[in-house]
Amino acid sequence: AAADPRDPAQSARCKTGGRRRAPDQSAAELWTELTGLVGCSESEDGSGRGAEGGAAEVSLEEALVRLAEFLSVQLGAEESCEYPLDLSKPGDVPPLLTMTGQLLALLAWIRIPRGRQAPPQGIQPASGAQAPTPAGPTSLEESPSLSLRGEAQGQQPPQLEEDQRAWQRLEQLILGQLEELRQQLELQELELGRLRLGVGATDSEKRVQRLTLENEALKQSLTLTQDLLRHWGPSPPARAPQEEAEALVALQGQLQEAQDTTEALRVQLGVQEVQLQGLRGALRQLQQETEQNCRRELRQVHGQLAGLRAHMASLRRGCGDLRGLVSTFTQSCQGSLSEARGQVSWALGALSASGAGTQLPQEQQGSPSGCPGRLLELKGNIRVLCRLRPGTPSSLVSSEPGPGGTVTTCYRGHQHRFRLDWVFPPDASQEEVFRELEPTVLSCLRGYSVCIFTYGQTGTGKTYSMEGPPEDPGIAPRALQSLFREMRTGGQHRVTLSMVEIYNEAVRDLLAPGPPERLAVRQGPASQGGIQVAGLTYWDVPNLETLHQMLSLGRSNRATAATAMNQHSSRSHALVTLTLRAASPLRGSGTAGTLHLVDLAGSERAWKAGAVCSARGDPDSAQRLREARTINRSLLALGGVMAALRARRPHVPFRDSQLTRLLQPALGPGATAVLLLQISTRPEDLGETVCSLKFAERVGQVELGPAQRRRAPRSGTPSSLSTDTPLTGTPCTPTPSPGSPPSPGPDSGSSSALAPPEDLPS
Ligand SMILES: Nc1ncnc2c1ncn2[C@@H]1O[C@H](COP(=O)(O)OP(=O)(O)OP(=O)(O)O)[C@@H](O)[C@H]1O
Structure with missing residues (x-):
């Protein structure tokens, strides 16, 4: 409108000498001006003069x-804010535009000289935004007077009727x-309903604001x-403005209602x-809880x-143990x-010999030596016996002696019962x-390898049980006495002794x-138990x-010393090895049995030994402490x-x-071992006693496989000893005379295991 020379608004402004408006004059200023106009007209007394005298009408x-x-x-401001309008669609034409178009049409109509022109006919309320065509040249002189009402009063009835129409x-x-507008409001309500279902809070708010x-x-x-209509319109019939006002009030109510909605x-x-x-x-919280629950359950599942x-794994181990037991069985x-076959053949031989009066072979006469071997196999290859040291009886250690006996301890409030193969009372x-x-x-x-060792706290009687007083x-x-007695009646045996x-x-x-010199222990052939002690002497x-x-x-x-626990405490482990070789008189193979007698040094707590030694001011306390540590390490x-x-x-x-x-060699496959556990019943030794019993309990579960007899290979000469190992070294000579130190045998210095070389002549 501002650019169009035919624009009635512009021409009206120009012709009335109206104020020129700044192009950026805001809608708020225009609105203030408009409301001022209304105020001015409201204050008029009907003559068309403003309240401020002299003000232009x-x-x-x-x-x-x-x-x-x-x-x-206002329309321009809206259009600049909103999306571009598509005026071809009647529904998209903004009401403001329509309203403006209608106003311009009305303005054009007003400018038409009365009596010559009819009101515009082409105005369509909702037809769109087409601007009304100015109805020919207009001039302010020709336009109606400023006060329509006054003019209307002087008009003829036909003109009035025309105006009213x-x-x-x-x-x-x-x-x-x-x-x-009502339809528009309904559309807005629909839009609001749509927004209610929408998700974007920001867009919805914007839309609501725009609609508002x-x-x-x-x-x-x-x-x-x-x-404007009320103040400047022709005096209408009394009814029309009232209805209009009512309609407007109703519309305002609807608007208010829409705003409230x-x-x-x-x-x-x-x-x-x-x-x-x-x-x-x-x-979010639910997700976190679910995640935590999942993680927890996952951890539990992992556990x-x-x-x-x-x-x-334990079942597999158990399976392996079972397999071992089955094979052992x-x-x-x-x-x-x-064995049964041998006994039967021995019995048959005895019967026939008693009939024929002939002598039985030496080996077949040996039922006494057969029975212990069989007994040994039946009893198992590791046995744990327990002997209680005499002393003041304590309620903390009690026992049920005999085969399969038990020792019960009450230590730190816990009662523990240990079952052993045999329990000897004090x-x-x-x-x-x-x-x-x-x-x-x-x-x-009979050719078995037997190891008997005593184990226990220092001072509990290991040496007493192993050696004993004279x-x-x-x-x-x-x-030894029993062996020699048996050998005297049992046949030819050769006994070799070593002691370390x-x-x-x-x-x-x-x-x-x-x-005594320090000897080197080396790896040896498997037939000798896998070790060799260089320079060890063997005595026939x-x-x-x-x-x-x-x-x-x-x-x-042997190294002994006085400790706080024992006046003659053994500070070393002592190993006596006795090899008994028997020759088979008729057929070539003999047996080579071994007896290891091991008197272990006493287990004791190093701090205990050291503290006692230090407290006593013993100059050898460091030495005792070192011994105790070494002993404990080897027992471990x-x-x-x-x-x-x-x-x-x-x-x-x-x-x-x-x-x-x-x-x-004493703990290898086929060997037989007996652990004699010595324990004290003194309350102050209770901790050591429980430790020893636990060790014995573990040892009792060891399986070395069935006891096996060692046989010497067949030899050319029935009376000579044969060996199953390579012949090394030379025979030793028996010898030490009572009271004099032994002289070394000729084989000293040769490498050998604890058991001597097996080529010694008888
Ligand atoms: N059953 C027993 N009957 C009589 N006296 C015993 C008995 N057991 C041990 N003794 C005595 O207890 C003392 C200590 O015994 P022994 O030297 O044999 O202990 P130990 O366990 O070998 O000690 P260490 O490990 O220090 O050598 C000795 O005087 C011994 O006579």
């Missing part, structure tokens, strides 16, 4: 021009506008139009947004899986069968202890002439007396070996200490 035309100008600015048309037009603004602008336009919707939208946020928070794996059955005699061991000892004569000898003297001690991890020959022992003399000599060479290694054997591990750590290295 404002014509309806100028008012309409300003209204159109305001609407066009025109106003009626205009009224219809405005009513059409109002109808359109639009409503506000429409409302203002309508109010303004109503005011909009407000309510906005509040509802806000509530729903809050609810949505709350739901989002709950969803269960690990437990199942461990269980499967099978072998044991086979051994029993062959008052058990040396004789009783040896009686239980005698069959095992005698099995050496007036009440222990296991070793009784075993392990002191601070040094292996020393207790029967070597001269001062022709009789029991010589044997006793040599043993007492070795004992005297022995425990490791036992654990590996018990678990049937492929690797057994024999090389962890000198003690276990030397015991390797």
Whole structure:
């Protein structure tokens, strides 16, 4: 409109000498101006003069021009904010544009000289935004006077009727506008309903704001139009303006209602947004909880899986143990069968011999020596016996003596019951202890490898049980006596003796002439148990007396010292090895049994020994402490070996200490071992007692496989000893005369295991 020279608003402004408006004059200023016009006209007293005397009258035309100008600015502002409009679609034509078009049409009509022109006919209320065509040249001089009302009073009735018809048309037009506005409001309500279902809070808000603004602008336009019509329109019939006013009031009510609805919707939208946020928070929390639950369950499943794996592994181990037991049982059955066969053939031979009066072969006469071996196999290859040291009885340690007996301890409030193969009470005699061991000892004569070792806390009677005082000898003297007695009646045997001690991890020959020297332990052939002790001396022992003399000599060479726990405490492990070779008189193979008698040094807590020694101010306390540590280390290694054997591990750590290295042949497959556990019942020794019992319990679960007899290969000469190992070294000579130190045999210095070379002549 501003660019069009035919624009009535522009021409009106120019011709009336109206103020020029700045191009950027805002809608707010225009609105203020318009409301000022209304105020001015309201204050008129009907003569058309403003309240401020002398103020120019404002014509309806100028008012309409300003209204159109305001609407066009408002419309421009909307168009600049909104999307481009498609005017070809009637539904998209904004009401403001329509309203502006109608106003311009009205303005054009006003400018038409009265009586010559009819009101515009082409005005279509909702037809779109087409601007009305100015109806020919207009001039202000020709335009109606400023006060239509005054002019109307002087008109002729036909003119008045024409005006009234025109106003009626205009009224219809405005009513059409109002109808359109109502439809627009309905559309907005629909839009709001759509927004209620929408998700974008920001877009919805923007839309609501835009619709609210639009409503506000429409409302203002309508109010303004109503005011203009009321003040400047011809005096209509009394009814039409009232109806119009009522319609306007109704429209305002609808508008108010729409605004209220909009407000309510906005509040509802806000509530729903809050609810949505709350739901989002709950969803997030739910997700977190679900994640945590999943992780927890996953961890539990992993734990269960690990437990199942461990269980499967233990089941596999159990299966392996079972397989081992089955094979042991099978072998044991086979051994029993062959033994039974031998006994039957011996009985048959005896029967026939008694009939024929012939002499039985030596081996077949040996039922006494057969029985111990069989007994040994039946009893198992590792047995654990326990002997309680005499002393003040304590309620903390109680026992049920006898075979399969138990020892019950009450330590730190926990009661523990240990079951052992045999329990000897404190008052058990040396004789009783040896009686239980005698069959095992005698099995050496049948070619079995037997190891008897005493284990326990220092001062609990290990040496007492193994050696014993002269007036009440222990296991070793009784075993030798029993063996020699048996050999006297049982046939040809050759006895070889060696004796070593392990002191601070040094292996020393207790029967070597001269001062004891440290011997080197090396890896040897498997047939010799896998080890060799370089320089160890072996002694042929022709009789029991010589044997006793040599043993007492070795004992005297053993390292002992006075400790707080024992006045004559053994500070070393002592190993006596007796090899008994029997020759088979008829057929070539003889047997080579071995008896290891091991008196272990006492286990004691190093801090205990050290503290006691220090407290006593003993100058040798450091030495005692070192000894205690070394002893404990080697006993720990022995425990490791036992654990590996018990678990049937492929690797057994024999090389962890000198003690276990030397015991390797005694703990190998087919060997027989007896652990005599010595325990104290004193309350102050309770901790050590429980430790010892636990060690013994573990040892009791070790399986070495069925006991096996060692047979020497067939030899050319029935009377000579044959060996199953390569012949090395030269025969040793028996010898030490009683009271004099032994002289070394010719084979000293040659490498050999604890058992001597097997090529010694008889
Ligand atoms: N059953 C017993 N009957 C009588 N006296 C015993 C008995 N057991 C041990 N003794 C005595 O207890 C003392 C310690 O015994 P022994 O030297 O044999 O202990 P140990 O275990 O070998 O000690 P260490 O490990 O220190 O060598 C000795 O005087 C011994 O006579």
